[in-house]
Amino acid sequence: MTFAYLSRLGSRSAAYPFSAIVGQAEMKQALILAAVDPAIGGVLVLGDRGTGKSTAVRGLAGLLPTIKAIEGCRYNCNPDRPSPSCPDCQVRPTTAKPKVRRIPVPVIDLPLGASEDRVVGALDLEKALVHGRKSFEPGLLASAHRGFLYIDEVNLLEDHIVDLLLDVAASGTNVVEREGLSVRHDARFVLVGSGNPEEGELRPQLLDRFGISVEVGSPTDIAERIEVVKRRDSFDRDALAFMERFKAADGKLRARIRRAQALLGNIETPDAVLEFAARLCLKLGVDGLRGELTLLRLARAIAALAGKDKVEVSDMISGAPSALRHRLRRDPLDEAGSTARIDRALAELQQP
Secondary structure, three states, X not given: OOHHHHHHHHHOOOOOOHHHOOOOHHHHHHHHHHHHOHHHOOEEEEEOOOOOHHHHHHHHHHHOOOEEEEOOOOOOOOOOOOOOOOHHHHOOOOOOOOOEEEEOOOEEEOOOOOOHHHHHEEEOHHHHHHOOOOOEEEOHHHXXXXXXXXXXXXXXXXXXXXXXXXXXXXXXXXXXXXXXXXXXXXXXXXXXXXXXXXXXXOOHHHHOOOOEEEEXXXXXXXXXXXXXXXXXXXXXXXXXXXXXXXXXXXXXXXXXXXXXHHHHOOOEOOHHHHHHHHHHHHHHOOOOOHHHHHHHHHHHHHHHHOOOOEOOHHHHHHHHHHHHOOOOOOOOOXXXXXXXXXXXXXXXXXXX
């Protein structure tokens, strides 16, 4: 095992390898697609406890390529497009060329009990008391900029934190006013949430902010359950040896994501594909146009991952359940679940 690989493991705190996760194909595919194109709008994973939701999100961090950031900037500013509102970059002389460092794509956990100050940032009390000057201490939203913000049990999140997230997710900017301080900084991130729907529903406004929704369940195949237990036990006994075992598989996935990201901007989307998306959303009664936009971005990412140069209707069909199942209005006259309704609509649209 090379020193470079050990350093990489240390920076990721020895997370369970993404490629070692058994089953849960739709969940893994959704997270990979969100990494290919963050504009898809985030991933919501709903299902039973102990189905690998948190493990998959944290394992995703090991697949993400590093990004360039300005040295000494606590807001992960891009040196190629520095933010004019960044508090750290504002104090740097305009004539000085910023030093550049490469950092892992941030994957930040937002705990359920986190205070508002911890999330958005607050006055640095130590500097205020010791040095007598006001200084801003960035919060979790600053740390997640240009990365992923993960919320486990997202359906149990307190309402005032949900309101904050909605504001920032809509604008891409975090504005904080505390004790005479007024701070504004960029906060663009992919929101990833997981939870058990039996413990409570999400507010519709937050639900709508997720581009993809995935449903997961406990495996029913005996051999698959045994393999899950064996791999987890092996990881707990010797994490580094287990990660070395899946290093090559993770490396292939990482390279595949990079190729898809490079290809994404050159993929053609024929009008026939857009028409199919519009017809599907109208047939399902999806409100607004966010459904079509998400379908387009998701299908384009699916095509990029497959190495195609244009989006096909099959890509749209593949992504439709994940993009639309959480956007359907409840129909008291139709007891079928969201996924079944989407499958039925797809079948009807494909009839000659």
